[in-house]
Amino acid sequence: MYNKFNCNLLTGQVSFMMPDGKSYRVTLIDEAGRKFYIQTNDTNHCDDSSSYQNDKPSSPFNVTNWCFKDDQIEVNWAAAPQPQCDEYFSCKSWPHSTCIANSSGGENRCHCDSKYIWNPSSLSCIKDKVSIQIQESLHDSEKHVRDLIGLGNIGENDSESIEVPYYTFRSIQAATNNFSDSNKLGQGGYGPVYKGRFPGGQEIAIKRLSSVSTQGLQEFKNEIVLIAKLQHRNLVRLRGYCIKGDEKILLYEYMSNKSLDTFIFDRTRTVLLGWKLRFDIIVGIARGMLYLHQDSRLRVIHRDLKTSNILLDDEMIPKISDFGLAKIFGGKETGASTQRVMGTYGYMSPEYALDGFFSIKSDVFSFGVVLLEILSGKKNTGFFRSQQISSLLGYAWRLWTENKLLDLMDSALSETCNENEFVKCAQIGLLCVQDEPGNRPTMSNILTMLDGETATIPIPSQPTFFTTKHQSCSSSSSKLEISMQIDSSYQEGR
Missing domain, CATH: 3.30.200.20 (Phosphorylase Kinase; domain 1)
Incomplete structure (x- = not known):
């Protein structure tokens, strides 16, 4: 049967030859189902009177669907039977088999011995324990x-x-x-x-x-x-x-629309994310985090929330991914300490990065960074405005103090932005990155502020952004094993 197939060694493409002598591209081989699919450019191949259907492949092949999709034909092949034999010794080339005469007068064949079954793919007798x-x-x-x-x-x-x-x-x-x-x-x-x-x-x-x-x-x-x-x-x-x-x-x-960072940090693709879509993405991420922190049957702290870990489905619905660093808590536990600090630079809360303490409020800090990145279209890491402002968080805080939060806006949002919602989101972002975990809102609070028209939003205080308070902790944090990664994302959908 193999002489009907041809493999182009340069391209790796397999083709199948029909009785008319023409070769057709094989698009898929389903070994388990003993069938494969060939592609034809003839738009009439579904017609009963088509020359294709009058020129059927020879045994062991059989066309089972002339109209599989728009341009393909489904072909299956019959399972290879046990080899023919004429006497006992004829089966010595087929281990674990015996030549048995056909009681109805047909051909004698090498039948597999007890506890073995015939495998038509490998053309051999294998132990009858496959399912076990x-x-x-x-x-x-x-x-x-x-x-x-x-x-x-x-x-x-x-x-x-x-x-x-x-x-x-x-x-x-x-x-x-x-x-x-x-x-x-x-x-x-x-x-x-x-x-x-x-x-x-x-x-x-x-x-x-x-x-x-x-x-x-x-x-x-x-x-x-x-x-x-x-x-x-x-x-x-x-x-x-x-x-x-x-x-x-x-x-x-599989997520065909890639990750969030491939949109907001790309000057050509960021224009595809208008304000309404960005706001919906922010709310979706918040709902996912609330589920992890409160509504699931397990209390989960993600520990590595970042824009490259937010994937987008075909409808641009955000999906939180990569739970490799996640920690699960039971009962009334809300946090823990570790000597192995692992995460991504720019998204880790100060108490986690410097002291090894993490909690649901550590995730809130990361959410705040993601939120400000979505609003601005800029990365927190590598951000530099002056010697005094070397992070996106510091820049957002300065704009807050100057009552210029709209200057934080990604220029791609200029025509679609709801300014009141934008300022509200920016203020929530600053609340999330407060230095003290107790001053940060919970994800439940955040959703209330995002969803509510009249919700009162607290005034943020100046974050220290890893300075002042935590300088005194250097002696204890030096004992930590810190493993931070610079963020990168996939080049295609995933």
Whole structure:
């Protein structure tokens, strides 16, 4: 059957030859379903009288759908039968099989021995334990993840069951063309991310965790067991996972509109985000964070909220992603301390960056930075106006004191902006980046201020922006293991 196929070694493109001698491009091969699809440029190929339908491929091929989509034909192939034989020794080339005569007078064939079944793809007899082995593999994978998690304070029955599908490594290799560079979306702190296309056309973002990244292992723990339980329209959904040897892979819903930073920090794309859309994105992020902090069955502190971690779906609805640094709390816990400070420079609250203390108010600080970046179209990091103003936060504060908050506005908003809403958002942003965690609002407060026409918004005080108070903490913070990353985002949708 293989002589009907041809592979162009230069392009890697597979083609299929029909009886008319013409070759047609193969667009997809579904090995499990024993079918493939060929592309034709003939707009009449769906017509019963078409020459295509009068020129059918020969056995073992059979056209099962002449009108698959607009320009494709679906072809399947019959499973290869057991090899023919004429005596016992004829099957010696086919291990675990025996030549058995056909009782109805047909051809004798090498039938697989007891506990073996015929595999038409590999043309061999394999152990009849495939389904058992798959289930054992899934069980072992889940057990492996349970062992990896090692989390206390959360009941096993409530939190340590895996609620997303297991994908085989082989299926992921096929979906990504063996992790080809052409399918690579970008490189994150935890490893490369690829676009995968599965049978049926489903597109999924596939994160292959780096074997040398300790952060990657912790991210895997968080997302596979805990974050999979979180469901909200403003959170990216985890679609599945895979463990095979040292390989640890996470699969997410694919976001074709990329991340928020690819819009607001791009001078050509920022014009696509008018005021109403930006305001809706701000509210969506706030709702997602409120769910994490208060409304989900687990209290989650994200610890790495930033514009590149806000993905946008086809309708530009914001989705919070990347929960690798997230911490889950139970009961009345609202914060904790760590000797390993990990996050992204420019978004971390001062008490976390310098003292290792994080809480829901640390996320509020990060939200405030994101909010001011959305309003201004400028990054907090790398921002410089003068020796006295070296951050976006400092610039926003100076404009507040001068009653010139509208000067913070991204020039792309000049024609669509609601000035009252803009000033309100800027004031909320300054409240979120207050130096003292207790002076920052909760996400519930923030949504009330955003949604309400008459909500009273407190007056912010001058943030110290990592100076004054925290200089006295240098001796204690020197013991911290600090791992900050400079933010970067994927070049394509994910």
